[in-house]
Amino acid sequence: MARLSDVIEEFIKSLLRESEGQLELQRNELADYFECAPSQINYVLATRFSLNQGYHIESRRGGGGYIRILRLDVDKNDYLHYLLSEGIGAKVSEQAALQIINRMKEQEYITQKTAYLMKSAVLDKAIGMPSSLKDNIRAGILKSMITAILAWDSRNA
Amino acid sequence: MARLSDVIEEFIKSLLRESEGQLELQRNELADYFECAPSQINYVLATRFSLNQGYHIESRRGGGGYIRILRLDVDKNDYLHYLLSEGIGAKVSEQAALQIINRMKEQEYITQKTAYLMKSAVLDKAIGMPSSLKDNIRAGILKSMITAILAWDSRNA
DNA sequence: ATAAGACTAAGGTCAAAGAAAGTCAAAATA
DNA sequence: TATTTTGACTTTCTTTGACCTTAGTCTTAT
The missing domain is CATH 1.10.1200.150 (Transcriptional repressor of class III stress genes, C-terminal domain)
Known part of the structure:
Protein backbone atom coordinates (compact mmCIF):
# COMPACT_ATOMS: atom_id res chain seq x y z
CA MET A 1 0.00 0.00 0.00
CA ALA A 2 1.63 3.15 -1.24
CA ARG A 3 1.53 6.10 1.04
CA LEU A 4 -1.24 8.50 0.19
CA SER A 5 1.18 11.41 0.02
CA ASP A 6 3.09 9.59 -2.69
CA VAL A 7 -0.10 9.01 -4.64
CA ILE A 8 -1.05 12.66 -4.42
CA GLU A 9 2.47 13.63 -5.44
CA GLU A 10 2.28 11.44 -8.52
CA PHE A 11 -1.18 12.72 -9.35
CA ILE A 12 -0.03 16.33 -9.29
CA LYS A 13 3.06 15.52 -11.31
CA SER A 14 1.01 13.81 -13.98
CA LEU A 15 -1.24 16.83 -14.15
CA LEU A 16 1.84 19.00 -14.53
CA ARG A 17 3.08 16.84 -17.38
CA GLU A 18 -0.20 17.29 -19.17
CA SER A 19 -0.20 21.02 -18.74
CA GLU A 20 3.26 22.23 -19.58
CA GLY A 21 4.45 22.59 -16.04
CA GLN A 22 1.76 24.91 -14.90
CA LEU A 23 -1.33 24.08 -12.96
CA GLU A 24 -4.01 25.58 -10.78
CA LEU A 25 -6.04 23.57 -8.33
CA GLN A 26 -8.45 23.84 -5.46
CA ARG A 27 -7.14 22.47 -2.20
CA ASN A 28 -10.48 21.28 -0.88
CA GLU A 29 -11.44 19.68 -4.15
CA LEU A 30 -8.24 17.67 -4.24
CA ALA A 31 -8.62 16.69 -0.59
CA ASP A 32 -12.15 15.57 -1.33
CA TYR A 33 -11.00 13.53 -4.27
CA PHE A 34 -8.45 11.68 -2.16
CA GLU A 35 -10.67 11.68 0.91
CA CYS A 36 -8.04 13.21 3.11
CA ALA A 37 -7.62 16.25 5.30
CA PRO A 38 -7.09 19.45 3.31
CA SER A 39 -3.93 20.12 5.24
CA GLN A 40 -2.43 16.96 3.80
CA ILE A 41 -2.27 18.77 0.50
CA ASN A 42 -0.09 21.37 2.19
CA TYR A 43 2.08 18.61 3.54
CA VAL A 44 2.56 17.13 0.10
CA LEU A 45 3.38 20.54 -1.35
CA ALA A 46 5.83 21.31 1.42
CA THR A 47 7.67 18.01 1.25
CA ARG A 48 7.55 17.29 -2.49
CA PHE A 49 7.11 20.57 -4.29
CA SER A 50 9.52 22.84 -2.51
CA LEU A 51 11.73 25.37 -4.18
CA ASN A 52 14.75 23.13 -3.82
CA GLN A 53 12.87 20.46 -5.66
CA GLY A 54 12.24 22.89 -8.47
CA TYR A 55 8.72 24.07 -7.87
CA HIS A 56 7.13 27.38 -7.11
CA ILE A 57 3.78 27.77 -5.40
CA GLU A 58 1.44 30.75 -5.46
CA SER A 59 -1.93 30.76 -3.77
CA ARG A 60 -4.89 32.84 -2.77
CA ARG A 61 -7.41 32.45 0.02
CA GLY A 62 -11.06 33.32 0.20
CA GLY A 63 -13.89 32.78 -2.25
CA GLY A 64 -12.53 31.65 -5.58
CA GLY A 65 -9.20 30.80 -3.96
CA TYR A 66 -6.64 28.53 -5.62
CA ILE A 67 -3.21 26.99 -5.44
CA ARG A 68 -0.96 27.45 -8.47
CA ILE A 69 1.98 25.13 -8.94
CA LEU A 70 4.80 25.93 -11.34
CA ARG A 71 7.47 23.47 -12.34
CA LEU A 72 10.62 25.47 -12.86
CA ASP A 73 12.73 24.72 -15.88
CA VAL A 74 15.60 22.94 -14.20
CA MET B 1 -14.28 29.64 -10.89
CA ALA B 2 -13.34 33.26 -11.44
CA ARG B 3 -14.32 35.62 -8.67
CA LEU B 4 -17.20 37.87 -9.59
CA SER B 5 -15.35 40.83 -8.11
CA ASP B 6 -12.52 40.26 -10.58
CA VAL B 7 -14.95 40.13 -13.47
CA ILE B 8 -16.55 43.38 -12.41
CA GLU B 9 -13.12 44.95 -11.97
CA GLU B 10 -12.11 44.00 -15.49
CA PHE B 11 -15.42 45.20 -16.87
CA ILE B 12 -14.97 48.62 -15.33
CA LYS B 13 -11.36 48.84 -16.46
CA SER B 14 -12.27 48.01 -20.02
CA LEU B 15 -14.94 50.69 -19.94
CA LEU B 16 -12.34 53.13 -18.65
CA ARG B 17 -9.98 52.25 -21.48
CA GLU B 18 -12.69 52.98 -23.99
CA SER B 19 -13.50 56.32 -22.49
CA GLU B 20 -10.22 58.02 -21.74
CA GLY B 21 -10.15 57.21 -18.09
CA GLN B 22 -13.43 58.71 -17.11
CA LEU B 23 -16.75 57.04 -16.66
CA GLU B 24 -20.11 57.38 -15.01
CA LEU B 25 -22.29 54.49 -14.05
CA GLN B 26 -25.35 53.52 -12.12
CA ARG B 27 -24.73 51.21 -9.21
CA ASN B 28 -28.03 49.36 -9.37
CA GLU B 29 -27.83 48.90 -13.10
CA LEU B 30 -24.39 47.34 -12.84
CA ALA B 31 -25.48 45.12 -9.95
CA ASP B 32 -28.47 44.02 -12.01
CA TYR B 33 -26.26 43.25 -14.96
CA PHE B 34 -24.01 41.02 -12.87
CA GLU B 35 -26.88 39.74 -10.75
CA CYS B 36 -25.23 40.64 -7.49
CA ALA B 37 -25.96 42.74 -4.44
CA PRO B 38 -25.53 46.47 -5.11
CA SER B 39 -23.11 46.68 -2.23
CA GLN B 40 -20.78 44.34 -4.07
CA ILE B 41 -20.12 47.21 -6.44
CA ASN B 42 -18.93 49.23 -3.48
CA TYR B 43 -16.72 46.34 -2.44
CA VAL B 44 -15.10 46.23 -5.85
CA LEU B 45 -14.58 49.98 -5.85
CA ALA B 46 -13.11 49.93 -2.36
CA THR B 47 -10.73 47.06 -2.98
CA ARG B 48 -9.70 47.76 -6.57
CA PHE B 49 -10.25 51.41 -7.31
CA SER B 50 -8.81 53.15 -4.29
CA LEU B 51 -6.77 56.32 -4.44
CA ASN B 52 -3.55 54.37 -3.93
CA GLN B 53 -4.50 52.25 -6.87
CA GLY B 54 -4.82 55.37 -8.95
CA TYR B 55 -8.52 56.06 -9.10
CA HIS B 56 -10.84 58.74 -7.83
CA ILE B 57 -14.49 58.11 -7.12
CA GLU B 58 -17.28 60.68 -6.90
CA SER B 59 -20.91 59.81 -6.40
CA ARG B 60 -24.32 61.18 -5.78
CA ARG B 61 -27.35 59.65 -4.15
CA GLY B 62 -31.02 60.11 -4.86
CA GLY B 63 -32.89 60.44 -8.11
CA GLY B 64 -30.49 60.71 -11.01
CA GLY B 65 -27.68 59.48 -8.78
CA TYR B 66 -24.46 58.12 -10.24
CA ILE B 67 -20.98 56.89 -9.53
CA ARG B 68 -18.16 58.56 -11.43
CA ILE B 69 -14.81 56.85 -11.70
CA LEU B 70 -11.68 58.65 -12.84
CA ARG B 71 -8.37 57.01 -13.58
CA LEU B 72 -5.66 59.34 -12.39
CA ASP B 73 -2.98 59.40 -15.04
CA VAL B 74 0.14 61.03 -13.72
C1' DA C 1 -47.76 80.62 -5.90
C1' DT C 2 -45.40 78.29 -2.21
C1' DA C 3 -43.56 75.89 1.74
C1' DA C 4 -44.13 71.48 4.17
C1' DG C 5 -44.37 66.96 4.09
C1' DA C 6 -44.75 62.47 1.80
C1' DC C 7 -43.03 59.58 -1.64
C1' DT C 8 -39.56 57.57 -4.71
C1' DA C 9 -35.05 56.71 -6.38
C1' DA C 10 -30.85 56.51 -5.90
C1' DG C 11 -26.20 55.44 -3.34
C1' DG C 12 -23.58 54.25 1.49
C1' DT C 13 -22.33 51.43 5.58
C1' DC C 14 -21.51 47.71 8.22
C1' DA C 15 -21.65 43.36 10.02
C1' DA C 16 -22.63 38.56 9.34
C1' DA C 17 -22.20 34.58 6.57
C1' DG C 18 -19.63 31.98 3.27
C1' DA C 19 -15.59 30.26 0.85
C1' DA C 20 -11.39 29.33 0.44
C1' DA C 21 -6.30 28.45 2.09
C1' DG C 22 -2.60 28.37 6.11
C1' DT C 23 -0.61 26.74 10.58
C1' DC C 24 0.65 23.81 14.02
C1' DA C 25 0.85 20.17 16.92
C1' DA C 26 -1.03 15.79 18.41
C1' DA C 27 -1.88 11.13 16.96
C1' DA C 28 -0.98 7.35 14.01
C1' DT C 29 1.96 4.61 11.33
C1' DA C 30 5.95 2.58 8.98
C1' DT D 1 12.51 7.43 15.25
C1' DA D 2 11.00 9.66 11.18
C1' DT D 3 7.36 10.39 8.35
C1' DT D 4 2.54 10.79 7.54
C1' DT D 5 -2.20 11.76 8.70
C1' DT D 6 -5.70 14.33 11.03
C1' DG D 7 -8.16 18.01 12.94
C1' DA D 8 -8.83 22.19 15.54
C1' DC D 9 -8.05 26.82 14.96
C1' DT D 10 -6.61 31.02 12.22
C1' DT D 11 -6.38 34.28 8.46
C1' DT D 12 -7.83 36.22 4.23
C1' DC D 13 -11.04 37.44 0.81
C1' DT D 14 -15.83 37.56 -1.11
C1' DT D 15 -20.81 37.81 -1.08
C1' DT D 16 -25.17 39.07 0.88
C1' DG D 17 -28.62 41.67 3.21
C1' DA D 18 -30.62 44.74 6.51
C1' DC D 19 -30.70 49.34 7.55
C1' DC D 20 -29.19 54.42 6.74
C1' DT D 21 -28.72 58.80 4.14
C1' DT D 22 -29.48 61.95 0.47
C1' DA D 23 -31.60 64.03 -3.73
C1' DG D 24 -35.31 64.88 -6.43
C1' DT D 25 -40.54 64.88 -7.20
C1' DC D 26 -45.19 65.19 -6.17
C1' DT D 27 -49.26 66.71 -3.08
C1' DT D 28 -51.48 69.56 -0.34
C1' DA D 29 -52.70 73.21 2.82
C1' DT D 30 -52.21 78.05 3.04
Whole structure:
Protein backbone atom coordinates (compact mmCIF):
# COMPACT_ATOMS: atom_id res chain seq x y z
CA MET A 1 0.00 0.00 0.00
CA ALA A 2 1.63 3.15 -1.24
CA ARG A 3 1.53 6.10 1.04
CA LEU A 4 -1.24 8.50 0.19
CA SER A 5 1.18 11.41 0.02
CA ASP A 6 3.09 9.59 -2.69
CA VAL A 7 -0.10 9.01 -4.64
CA ILE A 8 -1.05 12.66 -4.42
CA GLU A 9 2.47 13.63 -5.44
CA GLU A 10 2.28 11.44 -8.52
CA PHE A 11 -1.18 12.72 -9.35
CA ILE A 12 -0.03 16.33 -9.29
CA LYS A 13 3.06 15.52 -11.31
CA SER A 14 1.01 13.81 -13.98
CA LEU A 15 -1.24 16.83 -14.15
CA LEU A 16 1.84 19.00 -14.53
CA ARG A 17 3.08 16.84 -17.38
CA GLU A 18 -0.20 17.29 -19.17
CA SER A 19 -0.20 21.02 -18.74
CA GLU A 20 3.26 22.23 -19.58
CA GLY A 21 4.45 22.59 -16.04
CA GLN A 22 1.76 24.91 -14.90
CA LEU A 23 -1.33 24.08 -12.96
CA GLU A 24 -4.01 25.58 -10.78
CA LEU A 25 -6.04 23.57 -8.33
CA GLN A 26 -8.45 23.84 -5.46
CA ARG A 27 -7.14 22.47 -2.20
CA ASN A 28 -10.48 21.28 -0.88
CA GLU A 29 -11.44 19.68 -4.15
CA LEU A 30 -8.24 17.67 -4.24
CA ALA A 31 -8.62 16.69 -0.59
CA ASP A 32 -12.15 15.57 -1.33
CA TYR A 33 -11.00 13.53 -4.27
CA PHE A 34 -8.45 11.68 -2.16
CA GLU A 35 -10.67 11.68 0.91
CA CYS A 36 -8.04 13.21 3.11
CA ALA A 37 -7.62 16.25 5.30
CA PRO A 38 -7.09 19.45 3.31
CA SER A 39 -3.93 20.12 5.24
CA GLN A 40 -2.43 16.96 3.80
CA ILE A 41 -2.27 18.77 0.50
CA ASN A 42 -0.09 21.37 2.19
CA TYR A 43 2.08 18.61 3.54
CA VAL A 44 2.56 17.13 0.10
CA LEU A 45 3.38 20.54 -1.35
CA ALA A 46 5.83 21.31 1.42
CA THR A 47 7.67 18.01 1.25
CA ARG A 48 7.55 17.29 -2.49
CA PHE A 49 7.11 20.57 -4.29
CA SER A 50 9.52 22.84 -2.51
CA LEU A 51 11.73 25.37 -4.18
CA ASN A 52 14.75 23.13 -3.82
CA GLN A 53 12.87 20.46 -5.66
CA GLY A 54 12.24 22.89 -8.47
CA TYR A 55 8.72 24.07 -7.87
CA HIS A 56 7.13 27.38 -7.11
CA ILE A 57 3.78 27.77 -5.40
CA GLU A 58 1.44 30.75 -5.46
CA SER A 59 -1.93 30.76 -3.77
CA ARG A 60 -4.89 32.84 -2.77
CA ARG A 61 -7.41 32.45 0.02
CA GLY A 62 -11.06 33.32 0.20
CA GLY A 63 -13.89 32.78 -2.25
CA GLY A 64 -12.53 31.65 -5.58
CA GLY A 65 -9.20 30.80 -3.96
CA TYR A 66 -6.64 28.53 -5.62
CA ILE A 67 -3.21 26.99 -5.44
CA ARG A 68 -0.96 27.45 -8.47
CA ILE A 69 1.98 25.13 -8.94
CA LEU A 70 4.80 25.93 -11.34
CA ARG A 71 7.47 23.47 -12.34
CA LEU A 72 10.62 25.47 -12.86
CA ASP A 73 12.73 24.72 -15.88
CA VAL A 74 15.60 22.94 -14.20
CA ASP A 75 18.36 22.00 -16.61
CA LYS A 76 18.19 25.22 -18.50
CA ASN A 77 19.08 27.35 -15.55
CA ASP A 78 21.77 25.52 -13.71
CA TYR A 79 23.43 28.45 -12.04
CA LEU A 80 20.20 29.87 -10.69
CA HIS A 81 19.23 26.56 -9.16
CA TYR A 82 22.60 26.17 -7.65
CA LEU A 83 22.16 29.59 -6.08
CA LEU A 84 18.82 28.67 -4.58
CA SER A 85 19.79 25.28 -3.26
CA GLU A 86 23.38 25.79 -2.07
CA GLY A 87 24.86 29.00 -3.34
CA ILE A 88 22.95 31.30 -1.07
CA GLY A 89 22.70 30.24 2.53
CA ALA A 90 20.79 31.82 5.35
CA LYS A 91 22.96 34.92 5.19
CA VAL A 92 24.53 36.92 2.39
CA SER A 93 26.73 39.98 2.64
CA GLU A 94 26.14 43.00 0.49
CA GLN A 95 29.33 42.32 -1.44
CA ALA A 96 28.46 38.71 -2.11
CA ALA A 97 24.96 39.62 -3.25
CA LEU A 98 26.26 42.21 -5.70
CA GLN A 99 28.72 39.71 -7.08
CA ILE A 100 26.01 37.15 -7.58
CA ILE A 101 23.88 39.64 -9.44
CA ASN A 102 26.83 40.67 -11.60
CA ARG A 103 27.40 37.10 -12.52
CA MET A 104 23.75 36.61 -13.38
CA LYS A 105 24.06 39.52 -15.75
CA GLU A 106 27.26 38.22 -17.31
CA GLN A 107 25.63 34.88 -17.92
CA GLU A 108 22.72 36.74 -19.44
CA TYR A 109 20.03 35.49 -17.17
CA ILE A 110 19.07 39.11 -16.66
CA THR A 111 19.54 42.42 -18.46
CA GLN A 112 21.75 45.16 -17.19
CA LYS A 113 18.74 47.15 -16.20
CA THR A 114 17.30 44.30 -14.19
CA ALA A 115 20.65 43.81 -12.52
CA TYR A 116 20.62 47.46 -11.55
CA LEU A 117 17.13 47.10 -10.08
CA MET A 118 17.99 43.92 -8.19
CA LYS A 119 21.09 45.49 -6.73
CA SER A 120 19.07 48.39 -5.43
CA ALA A 121 16.92 45.94 -3.48
CA VAL A 122 19.78 44.25 -1.64
CA LEU A 123 21.85 47.27 -0.66
CA ASP A 124 22.51 47.89 3.03
CA LYS A 125 20.95 51.28 2.51
CA ALA A 126 17.73 49.74 1.20
CA ILE A 127 17.33 47.26 3.99
CA GLY A 128 18.03 49.82 6.67
CA MET A 129 18.37 47.86 9.91
CA PRO A 130 21.63 47.91 11.77
CA SER A 131 22.34 44.49 13.20
CA SER A 132 23.42 41.25 11.67
CA LEU A 133 19.87 40.47 10.64
CA LYS A 134 20.54 42.44 7.50
CA ASP A 135 22.38 39.55 5.91
CA ASN A 136 19.51 37.19 6.65
CA ILE A 137 16.98 39.53 5.20
CA ARG A 138 19.13 40.10 2.15
CA ALA A 139 19.41 36.37 1.55
CA GLY A 140 15.63 36.05 1.64
CA ILE A 141 15.09 38.89 -0.77
CA LEU A 142 17.73 37.75 -3.20
CA LYS A 143 16.38 34.21 -3.25
CA SER A 144 12.87 35.48 -3.74
CA MET A 145 13.95 37.56 -6.74
CA ILE A 146 15.85 34.69 -8.30
CA THR A 147 12.80 32.50 -7.82
CA ALA A 148 10.69 35.14 -9.52
CA ILE A 149 13.01 35.14 -12.52
CA LEU A 150 12.74 31.38 -12.82
CA ALA A 151 8.99 31.37 -12.21
CA TRP A 152 8.35 34.06 -14.78
CA ASP A 153 9.59 31.91 -17.60
CA SER A 154 7.60 28.86 -16.57
CA ARG A 155 4.56 30.94 -16.01
CA ASN A 156 4.72 32.54 -19.44
CA ALA A 157 5.66 29.42 -21.35
CA MET B 1 -14.28 29.64 -10.89
CA ALA B 2 -13.34 33.26 -11.44
CA ARG B 3 -14.32 35.62 -8.67
CA LEU B 4 -17.20 37.87 -9.59
CA SER B 5 -15.35 40.83 -8.11
CA ASP B 6 -12.52 40.26 -10.58
CA VAL B 7 -14.95 40.13 -13.47
CA ILE B 8 -16.55 43.38 -12.41
CA GLU B 9 -13.12 44.95 -11.97
CA GLU B 10 -12.11 44.00 -15.49
CA PHE B 11 -15.42 45.20 -16.87
CA ILE B 12 -14.97 48.62 -15.33
CA LYS B 13 -11.36 48.84 -16.46
CA SER B 14 -12.27 48.01 -20.02
CA LEU B 15 -14.94 50.69 -19.94
CA LEU B 16 -12.34 53.13 -18.65
CA ARG B 17 -9.98 52.25 -21.48
CA GLU B 18 -12.69 52.98 -23.99
CA SER B 19 -13.50 56.32 -22.49
CA GLU B 20 -10.22 58.02 -21.74
CA GLY B 21 -10.15 57.21 -18.09
CA GLN B 22 -13.43 58.71 -17.11
CA LEU B 23 -16.75 57.04 -16.66
CA GLU B 24 -20.11 57.38 -15.01
CA LEU B 25 -22.29 54.49 -14.05
CA GLN B 26 -25.35 53.52 -12.12
CA ARG B 27 -24.73 51.21 -9.21
CA ASN B 28 -28.03 49.36 -9.37
CA GLU B 29 -27.83 48.90 -13.10
CA LEU B 30 -24.39 47.34 -12.84
CA ALA B 31 -25.48 45.12 -9.95
CA ASP B 32 -28.47 44.02 -12.01
CA TYR B 33 -26.26 43.25 -14.96
CA PHE B 34 -24.01 41.02 -12.87
CA GLU B 35 -26.88 39.74 -10.75
CA CYS B 36 -25.23 40.64 -7.49
CA ALA B 37 -25.96 42.74 -4.44
CA PRO B 38 -25.53 46.47 -5.11
CA SER B 39 -23.11 46.68 -2.23
CA GLN B 40 -20.78 44.34 -4.07
CA ILE B 41 -20.12 47.21 -6.44
CA ASN B 42 -18.93 49.23 -3.48
CA TYR B 43 -16.72 46.34 -2.44
CA VAL B 44 -15.10 46.23 -5.85
CA LEU B 45 -14.58 49.98 -5.85
CA ALA B 46 -13.11 49.93 -2.36
CA THR B 47 -10.73 47.06 -2.98
CA ARG B 48 -9.70 47.76 -6.57
CA PHE B 49 -10.25 51.41 -7.31
CA SER B 50 -8.81 53.15 -4.29
CA LEU B 51 -6.77 56.32 -4.44
CA ASN B 52 -3.55 54.37 -3.93
CA GLN B 53 -4.50 52.25 -6.87
CA GLY B 54 -4.82 55.37 -8.95
CA TYR B 55 -8.52 56.06 -9.10
CA HIS B 56 -10.84 58.74 -7.83
CA ILE B 57 -14.49 58.11 -7.12
CA GLU B 58 -17.28 60.68 -6.90
CA SER B 59 -20.91 59.81 -6.40
CA ARG B 60 -24.32 61.18 -5.78
CA ARG B 61 -27.35 59.65 -4.15
CA GLY B 62 -31.02 60.11 -4.86
CA GLY B 63 -32.89 60.44 -8.11
CA GLY B 64 -30.49 60.71 -11.01
CA GLY B 65 -27.68 59.48 -8.78
CA TYR B 66 -24.46 58.12 -10.24
CA ILE B 67 -20.98 56.89 -9.53
CA ARG B 68 -18.16 58.56 -11.43
CA ILE B 69 -14.81 56.85 -11.70
CA LEU B 70 -11.68 58.65 -12.84
CA ARG B 71 -8.37 57.01 -13.58
CA LEU B 72 -5.66 59.34 -12.39
CA ASP B 73 -2.98 59.40 -15.04
CA VAL B 74 0.14 61.03 -13.72
CA ASP B 75 3.50 61.75 -15.20
CA LYS B 76 6.00 59.01 -14.45
CA ASN B 77 8.62 61.17 -12.81
CA ASP B 78 6.09 63.11 -10.82
CA TYR B 79 4.53 59.96 -9.52
CA LEU B 80 7.76 58.24 -8.60
CA HIS B 81 9.03 61.34 -6.85
CA TYR B 82 5.76 61.64 -5.04
CA LEU B 83 6.10 58.06 -3.85
CA LEU B 84 9.58 58.72 -2.54
CA SER B 85 8.74 61.94 -0.76
CA GLU B 86 5.26 61.36 0.66
CA GLY B 87 3.55 58.35 -0.84
CA ILE B 88 5.63 55.81 0.99
CA GLY B 89 6.28 56.57 4.62
CA ALA B 90 8.59 54.82 7.04
CA LYS B 91 6.41 51.73 6.89
CA VAL B 92 4.45 50.06 4.16
CA SER B 93 2.26 46.97 4.36
CA GLU B 94 2.59 44.11 1.92
CA GLN B 95 -0.79 44.95 0.44
CA ALA B 96 0.03 48.60 -0.05
CA ALA B 97 3.37 47.77 -1.65
CA LEU B 98 1.79 45.36 -4.10
CA GLN B 99 -0.83 47.95 -4.98
CA ILE B 100 1.81 50.54 -5.69
CA ILE B 101 3.70 48.16 -7.94
CA ASN B 102 0.50 47.20 -9.72
CA ARG B 103 -0.23 50.81 -10.38
CA MET B 104 3.24 51.36 -11.81
CA LYS B 105 2.55 48.48 -14.15
CA GLU B 106 -0.90 49.71 -15.15
CA GLN B 107 0.56 53.09 -15.98
CA GLU B 108 3.17 51.26 -18.01
CA TYR B 109 6.08 52.72 -16.13
CA ILE B 110 7.42 49.22 -15.73
CA THR B 111 6.85 45.97 -17.60
CA GLN B 112 4.81 43.15 -16.20
CA LYS B 113 7.93 41.13 -15.72
CA THR B 114 9.61 43.88 -13.75
CA ALA B 115 6.48 44.21 -11.65
CA TYR B 116 6.65 40.50 -10.91
CA LEU B 117 10.28 40.82 -9.88
CA MET B 118 9.67 43.85 -7.70
CA LYS B 119 6.74 42.16 -6.00
CA SER B 120 8.88 39.17 -5.16
CA ALA B 121 11.29 41.48 -3.33
CA VAL B 122 8.66 43.00 -1.03
CA LEU B 123 6.70 39.89 -0.08
CA ASP B 124 6.45 38.96 3.58
CA LYS B 125 7.89 35.61 2.64
CA ALA B 126 10.96 37.20 1.09
CA ILE B 127 11.74 39.46 4.00
CA GLY B 128 11.31 36.67 6.50
CA MET B 129 11.24 38.33 9.90
CA PRO B 130 8.13 38.13 11.97
CA SER B 131 7.80 41.41 13.83
CA SER B 132 6.59 44.78 12.80
CA LEU B 133 10.01 45.69 11.45
CA LYS B 134 8.93 44.03 8.22
CA ASP B 135 6.98 47.07 7.14
CA ASN B 136 9.94 49.33 7.75
CA ILE B 137 12.28 47.11 5.82
CA ARG B 138 9.78 46.82 3.00
CA ALA B 139 9.45 50.59 2.76
CA GLY B 140 13.23 50.88 2.44
CA ILE B 141 13.48 48.26 -0.27
CA LEU B 142 10.58 49.62 -2.28
CA LYS B 143 11.95 53.14 -2.15
CA SER B 144 15.35 51.94 -3.15
CA MET B 145 13.96 50.16 -6.19
CA ILE B 146 11.94 53.20 -7.21
CA THR B 147 15.03 55.33 -6.84
CA ALA B 148 16.87 52.89 -9.07
CA ILE B 149 14.22 53.19 -11.76
CA LEU B 150 14.49 56.96 -11.68
CA ALA B 151 18.26 56.84 -11.68
CA TRP B 152 18.38 54.41 -14.57
CA ASP B 153 16.22 56.67 -16.68
CA SER B 154 18.25 59.81 -16.11
CA ARG B 155 21.48 57.92 -16.48
CA ASN B 156 20.39 56.60 -19.86
CA ALA B 157 18.70 59.77 -21.00
C1' DA C 1 -47.76 80.62 -5.90
C1' DT C 2 -45.40 78.29 -2.21
C1' DA C 3 -43.56 75.89 1.74
C1' DA C 4 -44.13 71.48 4.17
C1' DG C 5 -44.37 66.96 4.09
C1' DA C 6 -44.75 62.47 1.80
C1' DC C 7 -43.03 59.58 -1.64
C1' DT C 8 -39.56 57.57 -4.71
C1' DA C 9 -35.05 56.71 -6.38
C1' DA C 10 -30.85 56.51 -5.90
C1' DG C 11 -26.20 55.44 -3.34
C1' DG C 12 -23.58 54.25 1.49
C1' DT C 13 -22.33 51.43 5.58
C1' DC C 14 -21.51 47.71 8.22
C1' DA C 15 -21.65 43.36 10.02
C1' DA C 16 -22.63 38.56 9.34
C1' DA C 17 -22.20 34.58 6.57
C1' DG C 18 -19.63 31.98 3.27
C1' DA C 19 -15.59 30.26 0.85
C1' DA C 20 -11.39 29.33 0.44
C1' DA C 21 -6.30 28.45 2.09
C1' DG C 22 -2.60 28.37 6.11
C1' DT C 23 -0.61 26.74 10.58
C1' DC C 24 0.65 23.81 14.02
C1' DA C 25 0.85 20.17 16.92
C1' DA C 26 -1.03 15.79 18.41
C1' DA C 27 -1.88 11.13 16.96
C1' DA C 28 -0.98 7.35 14.01
C1' DT C 29 1.96 4.61 11.33
C1' DA C 30 5.95 2.58 8.98
C1' DT D 1 12.51 7.43 15.25
C1' DA D 2 11.00 9.66 11.18
C1' DT D 3 7.36 10.39 8.35
C1' DT D 4 2.54 10.79 7.54
C1' DT D 5 -2.20 11.76 8.70
C1' DT D 6 -5.70 14.33 11.03
C1' DG D 7 -8.16 18.01 12.94
C1' DA D 8 -8.83 22.19 15.54
C1' DC D 9 -8.05 26.82 14.96
C1' DT D 10 -6.61 31.02 12.22
C1' DT D 11 -6.38 34.28 8.46
C1' DT D 12 -7.83 36.22 4.23
C1' DC D 13 -11.04 37.44 0.81
C1' DT D 14 -15.83 37.56 -1.11
C1' DT D 15 -20.81 37.81 -1.08
C1' DT D 16 -25.17 39.07 0.88
C1' DG D 17 -28.62 41.67 3.21
C1' DA D 18 -30.62 44.74 6.51
C1' DC D 19 -30.70 49.34 7.55
C1' DC D 20 -29.19 54.42 6.74
C1' DT D 21 -28.72 58.80 4.14
C1' DT D 22 -29.48 61.95 0.47
C1' DA D 23 -31.60 64.03 -3.73
C1' DG D 24 -35.31 64.88 -6.43
C1' DT D 25 -40.54 64.88 -7.20
C1' DC D 26 -45.19 65.19 -6.17
C1' DT D 27 -49.26 66.71 -3.08
C1' DT D 28 -51.48 69.56 -0.34
C1' DA D 29 -52.70 73.21 2.82
C1' DT D 30 -52.21 78.05 3.04
